[in-house]
Amino acid sequence: MRLTTIRKAALAVLAMGLAAGAAAQEATLRLVSAFAENGIYVQRLQPWINKFNAEGKGVLQINFIGGPKAIPTFEVGNAVKTGVVDMAMSTGAFYTNVMPESDFLKLTQIPVAEQRKNGAFDAINKVWNEKGNMQYLARMVENQPFHIYTNKKIDKPDLTGLKIRITPVYRDFFQSLNANVITTPPGEVYTALERGVVDGYGWPIGGIFDLNWQEKTKYRVDPGFYDAEVSIIMNLPAYNKLSQAQRAYLQKQLLALEAENGFWTKYAADETARQEKAGIQAIKFDAATSKAFVDKAYEVAWASAAKQSPEVAARFKPLFSPK
Numbered sequence: 001m002r003l004t005t006i007r008k009a010a011l012a013v014l015a016m017g018l019a020a021g022a023a024a025q026e027a028t029l030r031l032v033s034a035f036a037e038n039g040i041y042v043q044r045l046q047p048w049i050n051k052f053n054a055e056g057k058g059v060l061q062i063n064f065i066g067g068p069k070a071i072p073t074f075e076v077g078n079a080v081k082t083g084v085v086d087m088a089m090s091t092g093a094f095y096t097n098v099m100p101e102s103d104f105l106k107l108t109q110i111p112v113a114e115q116r117k118n119g120a121f122d123a124i125n126k127v128w129n130e131k132g133n134m135q136y137l138a139r140m141v142e143n144q145p146f147h148i149y150t151n152k153k154i155d156k157p158d159l160t161g162l163k164i165r166i167t168p169v170y171r172d173f174f175q176s177l178n179a180n181v182i183t184t185p186p187g188e189v190y191t192a193l194e195r196g197v198v199d200g201y202g203w204p205i206g207g208i209f210d211l212n213w214q215e216k217t218k219y220r221v222d223p224g225f226y227d228a229e230v231s232i233i234m235n236l237p238a239y240n241k242l243s244q245a246q247r248a249y250l251q252k253q254l255l256a257l258e259a260e261n262g263f264w265t266k267y268a269a270d271e272t273a274r275q276e277k278a279g280i281q282a283i284k285f286d287a288a289t290s291k292a293f294v295d296k297a298y299e300v301a302w303a304s305a306a307k308q309s310p311e312v313a314a315r316f317k318p319l320f321s322p323k
């Protein structure tokens with residue numbers, strides 16, 4: 001059948017209208033944080049969201065819902081998986097209830113920029129898509145090793161008789177050092193210290209002042225181990241629903257966020273100095289003991305990863321390790 005000129009013109013107008021309508025369609029993504037709203041991670045996220053919304057008018061917006069009061073820390077992963085929220089800032093240790101692999105991200109020893117080039121980022125996304133119904137979008141914290149903080153002095157890497165607050169990040173390593181471990185979200189650390197439920201806790205080099213833990217902390221054990229991973233994750237169907245323009249805009253802003261990660265190196269140095277000023281003493285081991293301590297941290301964690309998810313651990317390990 002031949003279309004009349006009028007019909008053709010009418011169809012063209014209709015098509016243009018649809019295209020314009022699609023382009024004009026602004027979407028808003030709901031984002032929660034698994035970390036406290038007054039902490040350093042949300043402090044870093046907030047200006048990024050402001051810029052995102054200022055530059056993304058008519059394309060894409062982010063609505064920051066809040067921290068653990070909105071969705072409890074250990075529920076955030078499932079909220080993203082099921083689409084209760086579109087996006088979250090979290091760390092993998094908080095959503096091992098979605099998939100055990102989430103906690104493997106602490107084992108990366110190369111920058112995220114490198115992970116995007118060497119296939120690590122794609123390998124992560126394959127697992128996050130398939131097992132988590134999530135897209136792994138960007139890593140916004142790097143160069144923040146974890147430490148043991150305690151109120152009891154130790155003179156060797158042995159936590160026998162100590163009760164230590166953990167998340168999955170530290171479990172296998174601290175148990176291998178004979179600690180008694182108690183899992184809590186960050187929001188319960190202060191009270192646990194105050195009541196003597198724990199003698200210490202695991203946490204990265206930065207951020208202990210955010211919830212006033214310095215008041216209840218006497219020692220930090222050096223060296224640090226692993227690298228704190230805090231990232232933006234997104235519900236996969238919500239991600240797939242974005243238009244090409246929206247996805248390109250999101251990607252541009254995510255790369256801009258990662259480009260700010262140089263911040264963390266100075267922050268680590270500043271926070272170390274601040275701890276010292278607050279009277280927190282560094283417990284240090286000799287060089288050989290320090291090396292054995294860090295080596296053991298990685299050995300124990302990779303062994304645990306291999307046990308929990310052998311194929312993924314084998315795929316990730318060469319991609320996460322320095323050449």
Ligand code: 173
Binds near residue numbers: 093094203
């Ligand atoms: O709560 C934690 O100690 C934890 O697992 C973590 C992970 C990344 C950044 C900060 C804390």
